[in-house]
Amino acid sequence: MFNIYMGIFIVIAIAVIAGGTYKLVNMDIMVTAFFYFGGTLALFIIYGIRWFSKNSLFAKTPGSWPPALNSCPDYLTYFARPQADGTTKKTCIDTIGVSKNGALKVFPVSGNPAPTTDDFYFSLDTTRSDPAARNAELCQRAMTMGLTWEGITNGESCVLPDGTISTGAATSTAGCPASTPTPPAAQ
Numbered sequence: 001m002f003n004i005y006m007g008i009f010i011v012i013a014i015a016v017i018a019g020g021t022y023k024l025v026n027m028d029i030m031v032t033a034f035f036y037f038g039g040t041l042a043l044f045i046i047y048g049i050r051w052f053s054k055n056s057l058f059a060k061t062p063g064s065w066p067p068a069l070n071s072c073p074d075y076l077t078y079f080a081r082p083q084a085d086g087t088t089k090k091t092c093i094d095t096i097g098v099s100k101n102g103a104l105k106v107f108p109v110s111g112n113p114a115p116t117t118d119d120f121y122f123s124l125d126t127t128r129s130d131p132a133a134r135n136a137e138l139c140q141r142a143m144t145m146g147l148t149w150e151g152i153t154n155g156e157s158c159v160l161p162d163g164t165i166s167t168g169a170a171t172s173t174a175g176c177p178a179s180t181p182t183p184p185a186a187q
Contacts, residue, residue, distance in 0.1 A: 006052045013044040073122060073142050073149040074098070079107075081114065081121055091121040100146035100155070122147070132161050 017040045024033035050056065072078050072092035080088040093107040105119050115121075122145060126137045138149070139158035148155040158166040 003052065006048075009044075009048060009051070013040075013048070017041055017044065069151045070149070071124070073145075073147040073152075076122060076147070079114075079121070089121075090124040092124065093121060098147065103145040104147065135159075135161065 017037060020040060021033050021037045024030075024036055075096060075098045076092035076094055079091050079093045081091045083089055094104050095107050095109075097106045099105075103119070104122055105115075107120050108115065122141070124138070126134045128134045128137055135152050136158060139153040142149045142153050143155065143158075146155075147153075152159055154165070160166055
């Protein structure tokens with residue numbers, strides 16, 4: 001594949017080497033023109049190898065996006081919810097009110113004591129262990145609560161592990177709805 005940066009570098013190198021040498025030859029400074037040509041050629045070759053070799057800065061291709069999934073949906077905060085038996089449950093809380101349909105209530109500022117009803121918490125527990133099925137379950141839950149989650153859902157459809165968008169069709173394995181859930185009626 002053609003590297004545009006290397007192409008630009010070559011054009012600039014030719015312009016600097018040829019232009020400078022031509023200027024010095026026109027000024028009848030042949031020895032200086034010879035050393036200028038050799039020096040700038042060597043300089044551009046050294047930097048060209050440094051910048052465009054196999055393991056250089058410009059040769060590296062970016063990785064997949066997102067590099068790692070967040071532990072919670074966008075703008076939510078991880079919260080270890082204490083349970084009655086002394087254990088904790090992995091959840092996320094909304095401290096700023098990002099739920100589009102209000103299904104996830106805004107966590108109180110004081111937080112003491114923590115609310116006991118489930119409508120303040122986004123549970124991270126799933127019934128599946130397979131990563132794709134787990135993501136599909138979390139996607140469904142996030143969409144139901146009116147949330148987005150980079151790498152899992154854009155708020156309207158699920159993002160599959162390969163980065164493609166699920167349409168929610170019957171043949172899809174993503175387990176997402178064919179359409180966005182409707183929010184409750186405003187009062």
